[in-house]
Amino acid sequence: MASPSPNPRVSYPEAARALLRTSILDAMRELLGERDWSRITLGDVAGRAGVSRQTLYKEFGSRAGLAQAYALRLADQLVDHVEAAIWLNVGDPRAAVRDGLTNFFIDAAEDPLIQSLLTGEVKLDLLRLITLDSEPLVDRAADRLTRTFVESWVRAPVAEAGALARALVRIALSFIPAPPRPDQDVPGELALVLAPFVEQLVAGPQPTAGEQGSGGAADRTR
Template identity: 35%
Template sequence: MPAARESLLEAAGAALTARPWSAVRMVEVAAAAGVSRQTLYNEFGGKAGLGSALVRRETERYLDGVDRALAAPAPPAERLAAVAEWTVRTARAHPLVRALLTGYWGADLPLPAARAAGPGRLAGEVRDRAAAALTPGEGAQRCELAVRLALSYVIVPGQEPGPGELLRLLSAPNPTAGGR
């Protein structure tokens, strides 16, 4: 039942925006999705399974945005800046993505599956995708910089970078790389 599964994930995501995960009730999620509670349990096995699926879905949505930014017909620095900007915007808007990137799982969020845990896993996936999308001569070495720069804006919130600010930082020559 792919439609029921997606409806349940949408309903769970909406419930999570309204209240902490501990206050989300399976009966309410099922009712909001228009399915029986038994269907929810058949699809996910329980609240933990639903939470893990929700985390997985948010991860996939985030990585889809990364892939779109990397596939854009633009110079490498612009694509990396787009990845960094997408990371900042998405992490600020989606607590599950922020938790995956930073490793901070407050009590108000569902826990990920054990293999998804760890703040470096998602950042490493973004770095690897960027390195694969760029040829070595295009500046694939800047992938790690783009991810880390974006994470600094996520971890220490402040004014969101202005248009082109991340591009300027990523395009600037690296004064410390001369001897490497």
């Protein structure tokens, strides 16, 4: 099966809004590299991005909305890594899961928002984003991964693809507030657990005993 086709064209307003959001989230990332999330205001982000506070409020609504948008971008990065690993490891579910999660964990460990979450005073607002209030992240990432598992060489049925996608996303997010120890090969362990299910999906439904019998009888009459 061929790799996914390029993204369809988007309208100018959509492209302009995407650029605006990217610029603001990039500005937030820069500021997080300089100081803790608790010391960053919306005014700081707006100034760094070169937009008005009114524009920022209109786009994100609040400080919590800005943090959630940033977290959603992290969820997109998870999907990007898994998708890339799937197409780089055609026919090898274990390597695809292992490589996708490995690269995501590396990126997550280096992200300044995650570093801010894990250091200094407890930041319940950030913690809630990936625990109690994680449904938007899970839904977004799982929807994308479901399509990938259906449309890629995995060729999974929609129900099974959705179950696998949600499980993988929830597991990956659970390691953000409690990163794997350096001596742990968490991606390898998760691949060991999840790969057999993916392999079963790749193999497709197996014929029942009755179907095997009737098929054999049909073969003998040819």
